[in-house]
Amino acid sequence: MKELIEIYKKIELDHRLLQIYNKEIVPPNFFDTWKPVEDFFYPFPPFFIPLFVDQGDPSYIGVIHHFFTNRTPVFVQYDLSAGYMWEIARNSDQLLQDILIQSIEANDDIIDSSIESFAQEINMNIDKAFLNTYNNEYDGDAFDTYKLFDLFSNETPSAYVDSLSDYDGDFPSVKDEMNPKTIQKLSSFEIDEEIDVSEIDNLPIWIHEDIDKNKMFEEFMSNLDFEKAWFTLNSKNWKYSDVKEKLTNLRQQTTVDPIFKLISKTWINQWSKSNFAEKQDFIY
Secondary structure (H helix, E strand, O other): OHHHHHHHHHOOOOHHHHHHHOOOOOOOOHHHOOEEOOOOOOOOOOOEEEEEEEOOOOEEEEEEOOOOOOOOOEEEEEEOOOOEEEEEEOOHHHHHHHHHHHHHHHOOOOOOHHHHHHHHHOOOOOOHHHHHHHHHOOOOOHHHHHHHOHHHHOOOOHHHOOOHHHOOOOOOEEOOEEOOOOOOOOOHHHOOOOOOHHHOOOOOHHHOOOOOHHHHHHHHHHOOOHHHHHHHHOOOOOEHHHHHHHHHHHHHHOOOOHHHHHHHHHHHHHHHOOHHHHHOOOEO
16 A cells, blocks of 8 residues: 555664565465455554455454654554554564564474575564574464564563563553553553453543543643553544544644654545445444
8 A cells, every 4th residue: 555655764663674575575384374464345444554454263363653752663463353453573673573584483393495595585583592492392372482583582572471570662552460660651552451440540631432432532632641642542442533533633733743643644545445434433
């Protein structure tokens, strides 16, 4: 999709990932499950930028890019059935190694010439350390054993640590714990399904489902609190027509940010072409 490629370039997506998206580099076996996103089909909130989609077990791989705040963009997997995202890579090298591991695993754990060529194209070393970890410690469960690979041992994504005490990033939920560093700067899509929000006292008000999100958004906007307005807009239980209106309002009233302008414009334009817009009942 032309608009998505423009966004990837604006956010300075690693050129290797852009080449994979464009199928200029083809990971062996990866595209059997994951396809480059070519249209907006499964709903997602504006802070999410999709890269690849699995339509069989519907989920996305993409980037979360929050505006009006100091959150760091990271790569996540968005499980559409569960309705939440988890952090799978904090840098492009980690995501590229994830793709490499998936390719090897789908190739019956055989590192043949196609795997070796792909590793060279993305500048990834299949060295002794990697082979030792893959052959002797990796058990096929990324959540338990990705952290044993060198690239994941530092800046370990929240999905792969054992507990919050092992995590130094700013993703809002880690396993069944909330991250105190960002507990006031989060979307409800970033809260693990194992967490019962009713038991968390200091969650921001926009997380609660029984709140009038439209009214809350307008109150934050009237106070020029764009950060809270943004997170409110990116929490659950919105209709497409309302998000379109509020996102347009946010674009018009905030300082010009070319990346925000582009992402919000693309989100509005692409969903306006979808069946969700016609039904006016697209709720995320």
